[in-house]
Amino acid sequence: MNSGIDVSGFISYRNQLQSLTDKIDDIFIQALYEIAQRELRIAKKNTPVGDYPDGSGKVGGTLRRGWAITDITKTEDGYLIKVKNDVDYASYVEFGHRTRDHAKWVDGYFMMTIAESKVKAKIDEIVERHIQEAFKNL
Template sequence: MSVTFDVSSLKDFKDQLKGLGGIVDSIIQEALEECVAREMRMAKKLTPVDTGNLRRAWRITDVKKDGDSYQVTLYNNADYADYVEFGHRTIDHKNWVPGKFMLTISERQIEAVIESIVDRHLEEAFSKL
C-alpha cells in the first residue's frame, strides 16, 4: 500500500517564502518603528509639563539589524530624566519625590499590544502578495 502526494504547490510556496527575505525585514522594521513611536507618544503624555524641556527631549534611534535580532532605542537625553522617572530625594535629603515612571508605564502598555501590531503588519504585507 502506498500514498502519493503532489507537493509541487508546496515547493512553489517554499520558493515564494525564500524570496520574502527582504520583505520580512521591512515588515519587522515597520512594526518596530510603529511600536516605538507609540511608546514615545505615551511617554510624552505621561511626562510632567512642569519639568523644563523633559517632554521635548524624547528621542528614538534608527532600527538596526544585527544577525537575527533588531534593535531600536527610545531614550530621553535630559540630565534629570532618570530622577523624574524613578524618583529622588529632595535637596535637604529629608523627603522623597516619587517617580512618574513615564517610560516604564509606556513600555508595559506597548508590550500588551505589540503582538497585534506585528500581526497587522504581517497581514497587510501578505494581503499585498
C-alpha cells in the same frame, strides 16, 4: 499512458513566498518602528511639564521635548531601536528622588516604565498586523 499534473500554481505560490521571505526584514523593521513610535507617544504624554511664573525666564517642557527614537540598527540577535531621553534629570523624574535636604522623597512619574508596559501588551498584535498586510500584498 502518461498523467500530468499542472504545478504552475504551486510554482507561482512558491515564488510569492520567496518574495515575502526576502521582505521579512522590512516587515519587522516597520513593526519595530511602529512599536517605538507608540512607546514614544505614551512616554511624552505622561511626562510632566514645569509650570513657571511669568517673568521667571524659565520655560516648561524641556523634559517632554527631550524624548527621541534612535535609528534602527541590526545586531547579532535581530534589530535594536531605543526610545530615550537625554535630559540630565530624566531618570530622577522617572524613578523619583530625594529632596535636596534628604528629608523627603519625591515620587517618580514612571513615564517610560508605563509606556513600555502598555506597548508590550500590544507587540504581538502589531507584528501580526504587519505580517497580515504583507500577505495581503502578495
